[in-house]
Amino acid sequence: GAGVSQTPSNKVTEKGKYVELRCDPISGHTALYWYRQSLGQGPEFLIYFQGTGAADDSGLPNDRFFAVRPEGSVSTLKIQRTERGDSAVYLCASSLRARQNYGYTFGSGTRLTVV
Amino acid sequence: AQSVTQLGSHVSVSEGALVLLRCNYSSSVPPYLFWYVQYPNQGLQLLLKYTSAATLVKGINGFEAEFKKSETSFHLTKPSAHMSDAAEYFCAVSPNFGNEKLTFGTGTRLTIIP
Numbered sequence: 001g002a003g004v005s006q007t008p009s010n011k012v013t014e015k016g017k018y019v020e021l022r023c024d025p026i027s028g029h030t031a032l033y034w035y036r037q038s039l040g041q042g043p044e045f046l047i048y049f050q051g052t053g054a055a056d057d058s059g060l061p062n063d064r065f066f067a068v069r070p071e072g073s074v075s076t077l078k079i080q081r082t083e084r085g086d087s088a089v090y091l092c093a094s095s096l097r098a099r100q101n102y103g104y105t106f107g108s109g110t111r112l113t114v115v
Numbered sequence: 116a117q118s119v120t121q122l123g124s125h126v127s128v129s130e131g132a133l134v135l136l137r138c139n140y141s142s143s144v145p146p147y148l149f150w151y152v153q154y155p156n157q158g159l160q161l162l163l164k165y166t167s168a169a170t171l172v173k174g175i176n177g178f179e180a181e182f183k184k185s186e187t188s189f190h191l192t193k194p195s196a197h198m199s200d201a202a203e204y205f206c207a208v209s210p211n212f213g214n215e216k217l218t219f220g221t222g223t224r225l226t227i228i229p
Contacts, residue, residue, distance in 0.1 A: 004158070031215070033215075035217075040221070040222075041221055041222075042207075042219030042220050042221050042222050043159070043205070043217075043219050044219070045216040045218070048215055048216070055215070056216065059216070091158065091159070093159075103149075103161050103164060104159075104161065104217070105161075106151075106158035106159040108157055108158045109158060
């Protein structure tokens with residue numbers, strides 16, 4: 001596609017529920033990144049993929065968070081047993097290669113609200 | 116570990132005046148440095164990046180930034196502010212090899228006064 005697409009744009013869920021957030025990167029981009037942006041803060045790294053494999057998942061806050069990219073294109077971020085503290089904007093970005101000098105393209109984000 | 120500090124969470128300038136947004140970095144290895152802009156309800160957009168080539172980097176929309184190793188700074192400037200520049204600006208740092216994480220600052224909200 002022309003840009004990075006994230007769905008849904010907004011998600012409201014109850015505490016304890018399971019949610020999935022989807023990211024569709026730019027066609028041909030092999031690197032895909034997930035970040036989380038809490039209110040009033042800069043984005044914080046969660047995980048990045050080079051192809052199908054998670055190259056670095058050190059930013060995932062705990063084992064309730066998991067992400068997959070089974071075919072090296074679309075990625076899904078999964079959050080189990082959601083907590084109110086998970087409320088944030090979840091940003092996805094993609095890059096032609098996993099090298100910073102290529103630069104990222106970010107999607108518009110999914111705003112997750114846990115009530 | 117890398118980090119960036121953005122001085123001033125809010126900056127207001129008059130239309131036509133100089134824009135100066137400050138960013139200082141901390142890095143144990145030569146860094147890559149970035150400025151991103153975020154308009155309301157939109158994703159982050161790359162303004163410019165320093166990747167160890169020229170120290171004065173020109174970006175989109177008339178913005179530029181200068182890498183100063185002696186001051187560990189990467190301040191963002193624009194000679195003449197436009198109303199459309201009102202947005203949130205983020206400085207970010209990454210090591211220039213091996214580690215693909217970006218570490219962002221807390222952002223500076225730029226307001227343009229007509």
